[in-house]
Amino acid sequence: MKLRELFTSDSVELDLSAESKDDILKELIQLLGLDDKSDAILFKTLKRRENLGSTGIGKGIAIPHCRSLVVNKLRLAYGRKPEGVDFQAIDEEPVHNFFLIVAPPLEVSNQYLPVLGKIAQFAKDPDIPEVLSGIETAEEFLTLLEERAP
Amino acid sequence: MTPASSSSREMHPQLMLLLELQDLRAQHRELEGDEGAAPVEAEHFNIDRDEARTTLGKKIEELEDRLSPSIRSRYNRIAPNRERVVVPVINGVCYGCFVSIATATVGDQDVHQLVQSCENCGSFIYVAS
Secondary structure (H helix, E strand, C coil): CCHHHHCCHHHEECCCCCCCHHHHHHHHHHCCCCCHHHHHHHHHHHHHHHHHCCCEEECCEECCEEECCCCCCCEEEEEEEEEEECCCCCCCCCEEEEEEEEECCCCCCCCHHHHHHHHHHHHHCCCHHHHHHCCCCHHHHHHHHHHHCC | CCCCCCCCCCCCHHHHHHHHHHHHHHHHHHCCCCCCHHHHHHHHHCCCHHHHHHHHHHHHHHHHCCCCHHHHHHHHHHCCCCCCCEEEEECCEECCCCCECCHHHHCCCCHHHCCCECCCCCCEEEEEC
């Protein structure tokens, strides 16, 4: 499965408004379009994962991820905060790009871990942070995925 | 993608707790062994598997202590033998045992105001639409 096929333009936000780590997580969750109760459960689960160690992998990129019963298929969202937010990233630098990955506990197609690895690999490409910062539309983001993370 | 739940009323707090427990157990389980999430978490996120499992284990125990006695008793019967304590019901089918659930059990729009179990396999159920 191509990464491009797991995103929709609705799940991409190039100008996140949140100013803190918690609020960034909440804003990303909202991109999935779940109901309020599911949002609340998912937030707790993501927070608990963050408490194990930040998903900020450095170079301005974070990949919050978890499994949760509130989704019944693999869901992804991307958010960008041009000014950056303190996400306790590994390199202690502000994070600008956020890839949210949520998978159900029972996942027939077993895509979660390969997708997580693929996004981490994509994000670690040296020029990706700069390319992401220049994107102006959700469509451009999706095209980038198609070209760079086939 | 349709949200897993659409009831406008509050979810039963114990069901919410069970869902949290389910998610934590999934995280804990996934850090077992040399396959699954453990190598990915170690490679890309610098997670110490043993430390993470200990932290999650403690949190799981903490949440288990908040279950009411009757639900804790049902939980204790299910948890040791099954990976999933709470299972989704999708299109009327329990995804713990793949047997259809009575419409009377899951058809109500406020189904999540109760903590319900599958009559066949005993798993707690969460209705996904």
